Amino acid sequence: MSAAASIAAMAAIEKSPGYWSGVLTRLRRDPVAMVALAVVLALILMAIFAPWVAPNDPYRSSMIRRLRPIGTPGFPLGTDELGRDMLSRLIYGARLSLLMGVMPVIIAFFVGSAIGITAGFVGGRVNTVLMRTIDVFFAFPSVLLAIALSGALGAGIFNGLLSLTVVFIPPIARIAESVTTGVRKIEYVEAARASGASGFTIVRVHVLGNVIGPIFVYATSLISVSLILASGLSFLGLGVKPPEPEWGLMLNTLRNAIYVQPWVAALPGVMIFITSVSFNLLSDGLRSAMDLKA
Amino acid sequence: MSTAMSTMMSTAMSEPLVDMRDVTVRFGGARPVHAVNGIDLRLNAGETLSILGESGSGKSVTLKTLLRILPEQRTAIGGTIRIAGVDVTALSGRALADHRGGVVSMIFQDPMLALDPVYTIGEQIAETVVRHEGVSRAEGMARALEMLTRVRIPSPERRLKSYPHEMSGGMRQRAMIALALVCRPKLLLADEPTTALDATVQIQILLLLRELQREFGMGMIFVTHDIGVAVEISDRVAVMYAGQFVETGAVRDIIRDPKHPYTRGLLAANLHGAHKGARLDAIPGAPPALDALPDGCPFAPRCPIAEAQCSEGLPPARVFGPQRQVRCLKA
Numbered sequence: 001m002s003a004a005a006s007i008a009a010m011a012a013i014e015k016s017p018g019y020w021s022g023v024l025t026r027l028r029r030d031p032v033a034m035v036a037l038a039v040v041l042a043l044i045l046m047a048i049f050a051p052w053v054a055p056n057d058p059y060r061s062s063m064i065r066r067l068r069p070i071g072t073p074g075f076p077l078g079t080d081e082l083g084r085d086m087l088s089r090l091i092y093g094a095r096l097s098l099l100m101g102v103m104p105v106i107i108a109f110f111v112g113s114a115i116g117i118t119a120g121f122v123g124g125r126v127n128t129v130l131m132r133t134i135d136v137f138f139a140f141p142s143v144l145l146a147i148a149l150s151g152a153l154g155a156g157i158f159n160g161l162l163s164l165t166v167v168f169i170p171p172i173a174r175i176a177e178s179v180t181t182g183v184r185k186i187e188y189v190e191a192a193r194a195s196g197a198s199g200f201t202i203v204r205v206h207v208l209g210n211v212i213g214p215i216f217v218y219a220t221s222l223i224s225v226s227l228i229l230a231s232g233l234s235f236l237g238l239g240v241k242p243p244e245p246e247w248g249l250m251l252n253t254l255r256n257a258i259y260v261q262p263w264v265a266a267l268p269g270v271m272i273f274i275t276s277v278s279f280n281l282l283s284d285g286l287r288s289a290m291d292l293k294a
Numbered sequence: 295m296s297t298a299m300s301t302m303m304s305t306a307m308s309e310p311l312v313d314m315r316d317v318t319v320r321f322g323g324a325r326p327v328h329a330v331n332g333i334d335l336r337l338n339a340g341e342t343l344s345i346l347g348e349s350g351s352g353k354s355v356t357l358k359t360l361l362r363i364l365p366e367q368r369t370a371i372g373g374t375i376r377i378a379g380v381d382v383t384a385l386s387g388r389a390l391a392d393h394r395g396g397v398v399s400m401i402f403q404d405p406m407l408a409l410d411p412v413y414t415i416g417e418q419i420a421e422t423v424v425r426h427e428g429v430s431r432a433e434g435m436a437r438a439l440e441m442l443t444r445v446r447i448p449s450p451e452r453r454l455k456s457y458p459h460e461m462s463g464g465m466r467q468r469a470m471i472a473l474a475l476v477c478r479p480k481l482l483l484a485d486e487p488t489t490a491l492d493a494t495v496q497i498q499i500l501l502l503l504r505e506l507q508r509e510f511g512m513g514m515i516f517v518t519h520d521i522g523v524a525v526e527i528s529d530r531v532a533v534m535y536a537g538q539f540v541e542t543g544a545v546r547d548i549i550r551d552p553k554h555p556y557t558r559g560l561l562a563a564n565l566h567g568a569h570k571g572a573r574l575d576a577i578p579g580a581p582p583a584l585d586a587l588p589d590g591c592p593f594a595p596r597c598p599i600a601e602a603q604c605s606e607g608l609p610p611a612r613v614f615g616p617q618r619q620v621r622c623l624k625a
Contacts (some may be wrong), residue, residue, distance in 0.1 A: 187407035193363050193421045195395030195473070196404075205421065209412040 026289040033285020039278040049092035056085035058092040058245050067261045078264040080250065081257050086264055090271055093245040096157070097275070100246070101227030102237065104164035109219040112169045116176020117211065121184055121203055132175060137170040146229050150238040160239035164229055168222055175218045179211040213290050220283035224276030231272050247272050306363045309379055309480060310399060311513040312337040312360070317373035319537075325585040326604050329355040332373070334611070337398045339480065342507060344513040344524035344545075346560065347534035350581060353517040355380060356534070357483045360515070362390060366391070378480050399479035403486040405466035409458040415442070415469045416454035419476050424471050441472035445502060464495035475506060480509065482514045488523060500526050505588075521560065522592040531555045536582055536592035541613075543618040553614065553625035555597050591622070598623055 027033055046053055062083035070078045077086040096254075119130040137145065147162030183189065184207065192202050231248025233239035240246040242253065250268040258265045312335060319330035330352045330508040345353045358364050360384060375382040378397055382596050385393050402408035410418060419441060420434030435454065442450035449621060458466055463496060467487060474482060484503065488496040503529055507514050518524050524531050525545055527554075532542040533556065541554040552558045559577040579596035581590055590605035591597070597604065611619045 066409060078552045128541040187402050187404065191365060191400070191402055192410070193394065194361055194400045196391040196393070197395075197421075198391060201425070205413075206410050209410065213412075 019236060026277045027285055030285045031290065032281055034063065036278040036281035039274065040282055043094055043098065043275055046091055047098050054088035054091045056088040058084060058088040059243055060084060066157045067257050067264065069261060070263050077267060078261060079255055086267055089245040089250060090267060093247045093250060093268065096240055096244060096246040097227060097231065099159060100164065100221050100230030103161055103227050104168055105219050105222050107165045108168035108172050112172025113176045113215050116173040117180045117203065117207060120180025120208055128168040134170045134173050142167050143229060143232065146233060147236065148236065150233055155238050155241060157240055160230060160233050164226055167229065168226060171217055171222065172215065176211060176215050179214050180207055183207055183210045217283060217287045217290060220286060221280060224279040227272060227276050310336040311339045311378055313376040315374045317359065317371065317375055319355055320370045322368045322370065328587055329537055329585045330359065331587065333539055334533065337513045337515065339513050340511050342516060342528040343530045343532060344516045344518055344528035345532050345534050346518060346521065346524050348400040348519060348581065349532045352537040353534055354485055355402065355514065357485055357517055360483060361394055361400055363394065375565055392426065394479050395422055397479055398481045399469055399474040399481060400483040400485065401474050401487045404490045405470040406458065407528045408470060409466060411458055414455050419473050421474055422473060437476055441476045442469065445472045463491050464498065467491060467499050469501065475501050475510065478510060478513060482512045484514065484516045485516055496612055503527065533560065536587065537584065538621060540593065540622065547618060554622045555599055
């Protein structure tokens with residue numbers, strides 16, 4: 001009887017604000033993060049709706065209107081070395097560039113977290129084996145590792161994604177391991193064990209709940225790095241192949257035009273810059289919004 | 295067996311709630327640590343025992359041994375431990391999970407650390423109920439609300455959905471108590487539950503614990519280094535030093551007539567009743583390192599009345615009346 005009454009009482013009261021709504025409120029008060037978020041959302045929408053947004057066919061070339069300057073009627077951002085519309089190619093390029101920037105980080109987030117949390121929670125020899133293996137990957141500079149891997153695997157979008165994923169697993173695993181090791185020593189993990197929770201429950205509920213935030217924030221900061229690395233791979237001819245529009249590849253093919261139309265040639269770089277800065281600022285905003293305790 | 299039982303006149307008929315016999319705890323490694331060295335303890339349902347001692351004397355290890363939450367691989371537990379008639383040292387798997395939080399439950403020193411910051415109080419209490427009793431989440435939340443009311447948290451409906459950081463220290467400790475008692479354990483272990491609280495809140499928590507203990511008829515083992523707290527809450531006191539109970543007895547007897555020099559030292563070092571400007575009588579020296587215990591009485595190097603014979607062998611537990619034991623040759 002008291003149970004029924006108390007359930008009714010529970011339904012009657014307002015819910016105290018949850019953790020994520022608190023994060024959202026704090027994020028909303030951060031103007032820089034909000035601008036960055038707007039830019040990121042705009043870029044994503046632009047990529048999704050590229051066929052509707054782009055004024056021209058990004059693949060249609062023309063020998064007679066090559067390398068037109070910015071502001072040419074019909075081609076607001078000029079044309080590239082094959083006479084294709086720069087604006088349309090930049091819009092379409094967002095698709096591959098964002099995919100290459102975000103996908104490796106998402107996959108590495110899951111794989112790296114799994115490795116790091118396992119190592120951190122189990123500890124002992126398991127930790128040593130996993131983390132020293134991770135350290136081997138750390139020994140290589142990330143750019144070099146990405147180039148070596150996709151060079152060995154061969155050019156192509158899938159191989160590019162794969163090699164970038166491998167590059168990002170070690171740093172995420174290391175962060176996950178250190179956060180988990182910290183959480184494991186806090187008393188609530190022991191308290192959970194004291195109340196009869198199994199090891200799996202502790203990891204699923206108490207460890208995951210407390211470590212996923214910091215790992216997530218760290219992973220978002222890697223998106224910009226991934227974007228730049230992906231562009232770098234394409235620039236070197238290891239990622240996307242022509243004639244696909246991709247910012248890194250466009251930067252490469254336009255580099256011969258740098259003396260003729262410097263502003264047009266710099267445009268893909270500007271896009272990479274804007275995107276990676278926005279992701280970085282958004283990640284910074286998230287970091288400070290999610291930081292509950294000092 | 296019969297001699298041990300004869301000291302427990304009140305429980306000669308039935309088995310006590312807690313029955314520890316010659317319990318030892320060793321932590322392995324390059325230099326093994328002898329954390330607990332031969333503890334005998336019997337506690338009845340509804341009774342409160344305080345374990346008194348300084349840092350590193352093995353108080354918390356004793357509690358964790360009873361709950362079986364010490365790391366399995368590195369810990370060797372000797373002797374026998376029976377709680378509510380069950381051999382605790384032999385528990386494993388499902389039975390061990392039921393033991394922890396179901397039969398025996400623990401309140402930790404700092405509720406800020408012992409409560410998970412990313413879940414609401416209600417979710418954490420409900421999780422424990424669901425785990426132990428297999429009820430639905432809604433039922434778990436209802437039980438959580440009932441418990442929060444029992445520990446007299448103001449506006450419990452709202453606090454059910456609060457996160458630990460939104461509550462005051464005293465309220466968090468009340469929530470911790472609610473969490474520990476929600477499955478009606480037979481034995482409650484409290485590891486310095488008032489140390490992290492300020493003085494006015496301390497006494498409220500002590501009164502609450504005493505009241506709930508009577509209401510639920512639990513046995514309670516209360517670890518503290520504050521004699522005032524021990525006097526306030528317990529029926530009996532066990533003074534712990536270097537992993538042994540050097541003196542056990544009823545609170546009143548120990549306060550009035552401490553027999554072990556260490557107990558006397560602890561009482562003399564108390565701040566209550568000290569004169570302004572007068573030096574406190576601290577016990578000189580430090581406890582022995584637990585990886586290399588002396589052969590004789592572990593307190594002998596610090597003892598003001600030690601003699602040569604004290605260092606020769608471990609003093610036996612001498613019985614002074616019912617429930618009163620002292621490990622000292624000179625008592």
